[in-house]
Amino acid sequence: xxxxxxxxxxxxxxxxxxxxxxxxxxxxxxxxxxxxxxxxxxxxxxxxxxxxxxxxxxxxxxxxxxxxxxxxxxxxxxxxxxxxxxxxxxxxxxxxxxxxxxxxxxxxxxxxxxxxxxxxxxxxxxxxxxxxxxxxxxxxxxxxxxxxxxxxxxxxxxxxxxxxxxxxxxxxxxxxxxxxxxxxxxxxxxxxxxxxxxxxxxxxxxxxxxxxxxxxxxxxxxxxxxxxxxxxxxxxxxxxxxxxxxxxxxxxxxxxxxxxxxxxxxxxxxxxxxxxxxxxxxxxxxxxxxxxxxxxxxxxxxxxxxxxxxxxxxxxxxxxxxxxxxxxxxxxxxxxxxxxxxxxxxxxxxxxxxxxxxxxxxxxxxxxxxxxxxxxxxxx
Amino acid sequence: xxxxxxxxxxxxxxxxxxxxxxxxxxxxxxxxxxxxxxxxxxxxxxxxxxxxxxxxxxxxxxxxxxxxxxxxxxxxxxxxxxxxxxxxxxxxxxxxxxxxxxxxxxxxxxxxxxxxxxxxxxxxxxxxxxxxxxxxxxxxxxxxxxxxxxxxxxxxxxxxxxxxxxxxxxxxxxxxxxxxxxxxxxxxxxxxxxxxxxxxxxxxxxxxxxxxxxxxxxxxxxxxxxxxxxxxxxxxxxxxxxxxxxxxxxxxxxxxxxxxxxxxxxxxxxxxxxxxxxxxxxxxxxxxxxxxxxxxxxxxxxxxxxxxxxxxxxxxxxxxxxxxxxxxxxxxxxxxxxxxxxxxxxxxxxxxxxxxxxxxxxxxxxxxxxxxxxxxxxxx
Numbered sequence: 143x144x145x146x147x148x149x150x151x152x153x154x155x156x157x158x159x160x161x162x163x164x165x166x167x168x169x170x171x172x173x174x175x176x177x178x179x180x181x182x183x184x185x186x187x188x189x190x191x192x193x194x195x196x197x198x199x200x201x202x203x204x205x206x207x208x209x210x211x212x213x214x215x216x217x218x219x220x221x222x223x224x225x226x227x228x229x230x231x232x233x234x235x236x237x238x239x240x241x242x243x244x245x246x247x248x249x250x251x252x253x254x255x256x257x258x259x260x261x262x263x264x265x266x267x268x269x270x271x272x273x274x275x276x277x278x279x280x281x282x283x284x285x286x287x288x289x290x291x292x293x294x295x296x297x298x299x300x301x302x303x304x305x306x307x308x309x310x311x312x313x314x315x316x317x318x319x320x321x322x323x324x325x326x327x328x329x330x331x332x333x334x335x336x337x338x339x340x341x342x343x344x345x346x347x348x349x350x351x352x353x354x355x356x357x358x359x360x361x362x363x364x365x366x367x368x369x370x371x372x373x374x375x376x377x378x379x380x381x382x383x384x385x386x387x388x389x390x391x392x393x394x395x396x397x398x399x400x401x402x403x404x405x406x407x408x409x410x411x412x413x414x415x416x417x418x419x420x421x422x423x424x425x426x427x428x429x430x431x432x433x434x435x436x437x438x439x440x441x442x443x444x445x446x447x448x449x450x451x452x453x454x455x456x457x458x459x460x461x462x463x464x465x466x467x468x469x470x471x472x473x474x475x476x477x478x479x480x481x482x483x484x485x486x487x488x489x490x491x492x493x494x495x496x497x498x499x500x501x502x503x504x505x506x507x508x509x510x511x512x513x514x515x516x517x518x519x520x521x522x
Numbered sequence: 523x524x525x526x527x528x529x530x531x532x533x534x535x536x537x538x539x540x541x542x543x544x545x546x547x548x549x550x551x552x553x554x555x556x557x558x559x560x561x562x563x564x565x566x567x568x569x570x571x572x573x574x575x576x577x578x579x580x581x582x583x584x585x586x587x588x589x590x591x592x593x594x595x596x597x598x599x600x601x602x603x604x605x606x607x608x609x610x611x612x613x614x615x616x617x618x619x620x621x622x623x624x625x626x627x628x629x630x631x632x633x634x635x636x637x638x639x640x641x642x643x644x645x646x647x648x649x650x651x652x653x654x655x656x657x658x659x660x661x662x663x664x665x666x667x668x669x670x671x672x673x674x675x676x677x678x679x680x681x682x683x684x685x686x687x688x689x690x691x692x693x694x695x696x697x698x699x700x701x702x703x704x705x706x707x708x709x710x711x712x713x714x715x716x717x718x719x720x721x722x723x724x725x726x727x728x729x730x731x732x733x734x735x736x737x738x739x740x741x742x743x744x745x746x747x748x749x750x751x752x753x754x755x756x757x758x759x760x761x762x763x764x765x766x767x768x769x770x771x772x773x774x775x776x777x778x779x780x781x782x783x784x785x786x787x788x789x790x791x792x793x794x795x796x797x798x799x800x801x802x803x804x805x806x807x808x809x810x811x812x813x814x815x816x817x818x819x820x821x822x823x824x825x826x827x828x829x830x831x832x833x834x835x836x837x838x839x840x841x842x843x844x845x846x847x848x849x850x851x852x853x854x855x856x857x858x859x860x861x862x863x864x865x866x867x868x869x870x871x872x873x874x875x876x877x878x879x880x881x882x883x884x885x886x887x888x889x890x891x892x893x894x895x896x897x898x899x900x901x902x
Contacts, residue, residue: 147549148555150549150550150551150552150555152552154762155550155551155552155553155762155765157549157550158549158550163547163548163549164547166546166547166766167543167544167546167547168543169527169530169537169538169543170530170535170537170538170711170717170718171530171535172530172532172535172843172845173535173718175528175530175843201584202582202583202584202587202718202719202720202721202764203582203583203587203743204581204582204743204761204762204763204764205761205762206742206743206760206761207582207583207743207761210741210742210743210744237742238742240738241738241739241740241741241742241745242740242741242742243740329762331550331762337550337764337765337766337767338550338553338582338762338763338764338765338766339582339719339764339765339766339767340582341582358620358621359621360621360622360623360740360741361590361621361622361740361741362586362590362617362618362621362622363583363584363586363587363590364590364744365621379848380586381584381585381586381587382534382535382584382585382709382711382718383584383718384582384584384717384718384719384767385535385717385718385719386546386717386718386719387717387719387764387767463552463555465552468759
């Protein structure tokens with residue numbers, strides 16, 4: 143039997159398409175060399191289009207660093223921040239803000255649910271916050287929040303709105319101007335389908351003005367003021383950018399624009415519905431409430447008697463990597479990422495492995511039931 | 523005529539060897555997937571051997587971020603830092619420290635010279651510093667400092683010693699324990715010969731203890747406390763590491779250990795001497811004082827009448843990218859990087875292009891003179 147590398151269906155990193163993989167391997171360019179400067183510019187221009195951003199910053203790092211840069215550049219130590227959280231990644235803004243000396247108020251809710259908009263409005267009406275954060279899709283709970291509605295509240299109460307797009311960007315619409323988002327902090331290894339290693343920020347002019355207002359901030363590499371002139375003209379130098387990674391991201395951006403934003407978001411939506419139809423057909427339920435389901439991943443409750451470690455080991459035997467739970471959901475759920483540059487074939491292979499893994503662990507499944515239901519949804 | 527990609531002979535990024543390039547393009551792994559966890563562990567173990575480090579941290583970022591992490595994790599706001607600088611990159615610690623609220627004393631000197639050890643001792647004797655920084659090789663001036671001697675002073679005066687190894691690590695010996703270095707902050711695209719995108723820290727137990735002492739620090743992604751448990755066991759999770767990049771760095775580490783540290787440092791030394799012999803043969807002089815010349819790059823004064831932009835454009839015509847000057851040396855010098863996974867062939871090609879570029883700009887050179895002199899040195 144041919145043994146292939148397993149298919150990585152975790153909520154990031156996601157499978158990397160051939161043109162992006164090949165771009166990772168280019169003989170590296172000098173970072174201010176003409177050809178690379180053009181690639182960097184093209185990449186940033188494409189991203190501006192995707193996000194309706196006034197400015198983009200893409201540098202070496204990770205999603206967590208982009209979140210930190212979100213706070214460093216908008217909130218002074220001693221000022222107030224409102225964190226709206228639907229899981230582990232929303233929660234992460236709290237210790238981060240505390241490390242930076244920022245006062246934090248937190249709005250959270252039970253696993254799989256959404257913080258009601260009325261609660262958010264109540265908070266915003268009661269106190270003047272320097273900024274608020276919202277996680278678009280929390281990778282731990284699968285909850286998709288309501289950036290459009292929250293954006294309206296942010297505008298109404300004049301609070302700077304930072305959206306963590308990590309598990310959503312390029313898979314779910316994030317039109318900054320239409321939604322009233324001031325800043326998106328995100329990364330590349332989820333719906334962008336590029337290997338991990340980038341910190342990505344989409345900024346409005348308002349954020350740049352706010353940064354200016356702050357004077358000195360408690361960071362240097364994390365100070366957007368050091369990077370903005372480089373992003374305007376990448377033949378300038380501040381700190382060496384991750385050349386190969388940006389060449390790869392540019393390939394991803396080209397693929398996204400070629401597919402078309404509407405088509406890409408619709409594809410993610412259909413993939414999400416197909417995965418869920420498949421899981422439902424074999425009695426598996428998301429932990430996420432129906433209204434909050436994200437197109438980019440599924441966070442699935444284990445049936446009684448199925449052990450987390452044993453299940454994921456079986457999945458790997460069948461050539462599939464899925465993720466376990468984190469935080470309060472550890473051991474209780476598994477997570478399937480279904481975003482980026484994948485399509486229905488990956489859904490079929492994944493659901494087939496889920497069926498086989500469950501069967502081999504003694505859970506009764508009609509072979510083909512999940513795949514069949516997903517297929518019916520996909521071709522509806 | 524066949525047009526090839528130009529040879530990148532700048533002081534980083536440096537040419538990427540085939541096994542490292544191919545590793546950049548692997549189908550990405552889940553970051554806690556067994557096979558990748560082993561690669562990450564191997565990579566860190568190899569790096570510990572290279573640096574004599576008690577702990578290694580390798581994450582997504584850049585050299586500048588490693589410098590920032592050096593300060594964030596060792597010096598409290600309001601404490602004193604001594605910065606010993608030999609150029610633009612040493613100077614960089616000053617605004618960085620200021621952004622973090624750290625008091626800074628600076629020791630600098632004219633371009634191409636070294637700060638005398640006596641001056642450093644005088645400072646250390648006069649004030650109790652929380653830490654001191656020294657740039658091993660300043661990429662702007664080509665000055666190689668004296669980490670061994672400075673390490674002795676640091677030990678004598680009980681000051682924590684942070685070495686910026688960016689333009690030296692893996693090309694020049696940096697044995698932490700032998701030299702009394704507490705922390706090396708560095709990156710991957712110079713003598714490691716991996717594409718840019720990593721933040722690398724080599725730490726002694728003393729630094730980890732110091733971090734513990736500090737309580738909360740003004741950073742989250744930059745807090746080594748968040749990363750150390752991951753580096754001990756990469757199947758744990760904090761923030762997604764740059765998977766492909768670490769696979770690539772592991773290839774580089776394997777190449778380094780296979781070559782052998784002594785052999786690798788000797789190769790760099792011989793390359794440096796050969797380049798300089800070649801340049802001298804056509805009347806070109808380094809801006810760097812002879813005692814301070816680095817094996818990893820040459821910072822070369824332009825002969826009278828040779829224009830920086832025209833010269834580098836000519837070099838590119840001949841298939842070579844070299845770097846211009848930064849800071850006070852801008853326009854006055856050019857910089858050749860000669861480190862990482864290159865050998866004498868690259869020296870020959872580079873010096874030949876220097877000859878041709880100078881000739882075509884009207885500077886008198888006997889064709890072959892530079893290459894011949896370098897060859898005589900190499901085969902001596």
